[in-house]
Amino acid sequence: MVGLIGASCGSDDKAGDTTSAASTSTAVTASPAAGQSEPAISGDVTVFAAASLTAAYTEIGDAFMAEHPDANVTFDFGASSDLVNQIDEGAPADVFASADQANMTKLIDAGANAGEPVVFATNVLQIIVEPENPKGITGVADLSRSDIVYVTCAPEVPIGKYSAQVLAAAGVTVTPASLEENVKGIVTKVTLGEADAGIVYKTDVIAAGDKAQGIDIPDAINVTASYPVVVTKAARNADAAQAFVDFVVGEQGQKILRSDGFKAP
Amino acid sequence: MTGTALRRARRRVDQRERLPVPALAIALLAIAFFSLPFLGLLWRAPWSKAWGVLADESVRTALRLSIECSLWATALAMLFGVPLAWLLARVDFPGRGAVRALCTLSMVLPPVVGGVALFFSFGRRGLFGQYLDRWFDFQLPFTTRGVVVAQTFVAMPFLVLTVEAALRQMDRRYEDAARTLGGSHWYVFRRVTLPTVRPALIAGAVLAWARALGEFGATITFAGNFPGRTQTMPLATYLALQSNPDEALILSLVLIAVSFAVLVGLRDRWLSATAAAMR
Numbered sequence: 280m281v282g283l284i285g286a287s288c289g290s291d292d293k294a295g296d297t298t299s300a301a302s303t304s305t306a307v308t309a310s311p312a313a314g315q316s317e318p319a320i321s322g323d324v325t326v327f328a329a330a331s332l333t334a335a336y337t338e339i340g341d342a343f344m345a346e347h348p349d350a351n352v353t354f355d356f357g358a359s360s361d362l363v364n365q366i367d368e369g370a371p372a373d374v375f376a377s378a379d380q381a382n383m384t385k386l387i388d389a390g391a392n393a394g395e396p397v398v399f400a401t402n403v404l405q406i407i408v409e410p411e412n413p414k415g416i417t418g419v420a421d422l423s424r425s426d427i428v429y430v431t432c433a434p435e436v437p438i439g440k441y442s443a444q445v446l447a448a449a450g451v452t453v454t455p456a457s458l459e460e461n462v463k464g465i466v467t468k469v470t471l472g473e474a475d476a477g478i479v480y481k482t483d484v485i486a487a488g489d490k491a492q493g494i495d496i497p498d499a500i501n502v503t504a505s506y507p508v509v510v511t512k513a514a515r516n517a518d519a520a521q522a523f524v525d526f527v528v529g530e531q532g533q534k535i536l537r538s539d540g541f542k543a544p
Numbered sequence: 545m546t547g548t549a550l551r552r553a554r555r556r557v558d559q560r561e562r563l564p565v566p567a568l569a570i571a572l573l574a575i576a577f578f579s580l581p582f583l584g585l586l587w588r589a590p591w592s593k594a595w596g597v598l599a600d601e602s603v604r605t606a607l608r609l610s611i612e613c614s615l616w617a618t619a620l621a622m623l624f625g626v627p628l629a630w631l632l633a634r635v636d637f638p639g640r641g642a643v644r645a646l647c648t649l650s651m652v653l654p655p656v657v658g659g660v661a662l663f664f665s666f667g668r669r670g671l672f673g674q675y676l677d678r679w680f681d682f683q684l685p686f687t688t689r690g691v692v693v694a695q696t697f698v699a700m701p702f703l704v705l706t707v708e709a710a711l712r713q714m715d716r717r718y719e720d721a722a723r724t725l726g727g728s729h730w731y732v733f734r735r736v737t738l739p740t741v742r743p744a745l746i747a748g749a750v751l752a753w754a755r756a757l758g759e760f761g762a763t764i765t766f767a768g769n770f771p772g773r774t775q776t777m778p779l780a781t782y783l784a785l786q787s788n789p790d791e792a793l794i795l796s797l798v799l800i801a802v803s804f805a806v807l808v809g810l811r812d813r814w815l816s817a818t819a820a821a822m823r
Contacts, residue, residue, distance in 0.1 A: 360786045428686065435787045456686035457768025472669040473685045
């Protein structure tokens with residue numbers, strides 16, 4: 280607030296401008312979140328994150344860059360399994376956020392992590408259907424109906440594995456029409472109207488807005504997905520990468536995640 | 545026979561003497577550029593596991609599906625592509641250039657864009673596909689026929705352009721002669737025109753087939769990915785990279801071996817077709 284007022288006053292003359300710049304930086308440094316971190320968080324940070332984090336992480340990235348104007352965060356969103364392989368092949372990732380523990384374990388087994396991963400959010404699953412639910416899907420059992428085109432992902436992709444767990448817990452056998460590359464592929468096929476249903480994260484249904492509708496899956500058969508994040512061993516900008524992870528775990532990051540439908544770890 | 549061989553050999557020697565050294569060096573670099581990626585694959589390939597991977601049911605399913613779909617796509621490309629090439633080569637109509645550009649657009653389009661375009665035209669909610677779905681209960685996405693449609697869409701231009709070039713280049717006096725001897729248009733087309741452009745037809749078909757066999761983007765976008773139904777070799781290779789990189793390497797080598805064998809086997813026909821086009 281102080282910074283804003285200072286900036287608007289400063290546009291009057293040059294001397295005022297300098298003062299306002301000084302007061303702005305004071306205001307930022309004085310804010311509790313950035314107070315303890317080193318003053319110079321700068322440079323590029325490349326974050327490889329699970330596709331289901333697309334909306335939340337983009338928002339967190341913007342907030343992070345607003346706090347650290349010299350830092351520049353770029354994202355590569357995809358299936359966690361895909362991203363681990365890319366990091367393994369030398370893709371330039373500073374931070375890796377997975378939608379499951381299995382792919383994080385894979386990264387750790389490959390010795391590609393620096394430090395211990397931190398679980399920063401959890402997520403539950405929902406059935407995604409078209410708006411107005413034209414096929415009248417009410418639960419997991421409906422997915423096996425012959426008139427339902429159901430799409431999912433391969434079992435290596437977290438959502439593919441979670442969906443299979445839900446179907447197994449419900450005792451339902453479903454033949455998918457397609458195995459999409461990642462969870463957003465499932466969302467796209469349903470919002471385009473080519474598929475009738477899929478099992479995705481609740482946050483994906485929220486992110487799809489009015490283009491899709493979610494059907495709750497009972498807790499007894501639902502799966503809670505944990506999202507761990509870690510700085511990679513090959514990080515070229517380890518300080519900024521760690522600052523980003525801290526930001527995700529911190530108050531602001533958690534607030535954004537919560538507003539997008541993620542649950543606390 | 546020997547005379548021809550001798551002349552050919554002499555010409556080869558002459559060419560070698562006239563070849564400027566810098567061009568030769570650059571050409572060698574180009575050869576290295578094309579061969580190194582394959583050497584990389586051969587180098588990394590887990591040969592001991594090759595048999596196990598090839599004996600795997602899912603791999604054979606993907607290979608069979610790939611071959612079936614690509615042959616169907618080639619057949620469709622020939623069925624529709626030859627008349628289209630003939631129209632573009634022989635019939636002078638307004639907007640011919642635009643029509644040619646439209647019919648070969650999918651060749652330069654990113655295949656994923658092609659897949660999305662197919663969705664909005666032949667998908668269940670597509671411009672045309674919605675009627676197929678409503679009236680005939682006929683769907684293309686997520687089906688094997690969807691794979692064939694996607695492959696045909698990206699592969700046919702290769703055949704059309706090759707055949708069209710040959711139709712333009714061919715000596716039309718043979719057709720005129722056949723017609724003055726009383727052949728009907730259809731008869732002349734079948735017995736004179738088609739045999740004359742046969743080398744180009746074969747070359748175009750091989751190019752289209754190779755393109756169909758390697759098709760990835762439009763297929764995974766439009767037809768989806770499911771083993772035994774729409775998961776062709778390129779899709780299986782890509783997905784195997786995530787779970788089992790060794791398998792992906794073996795699958796890549798199989799695709800390369802099949803394509804290479806066909807290109808080598810048809811080299812002479814391909815060369816003569818190119819020569820015909822240059823005349």
